[in-house]
Amino acid sequence: MADYRATATIDLEMDRLDRKAGAQLAMPVAVISQDWGSQLGFNALDLWRQWAPRATYQAIDAGHFMAEERPDDVVSFIRELVQRPSD
DSSP states (O other), rough: HHHHHTTHHHHHHHHHHHHHTTTOOSSSSSEEEEEEHHHHSSOOOHHHHHHHHOOOOOEEEOOOOOHHHOHHHHHHHHHHHHHHHHO
């Protein structure tokens, strides 16, 4: 439970400081999630690319337990990430 509280408190402050310092993730980053961003009125990929310019994002039609609900989609997404060429 403490991790969820940290996300809404100290983690936000640490993220703000990182963003202000221009910190970014240089490695390939892949994000797969249920399509909550468009439902809430924002683009999740745009948010992730602030942190990880090479990020890829895929929204899938699944609930909280994506791996159980859409295992083939999750495996395919992971395979694509692993096969990405390194710089």
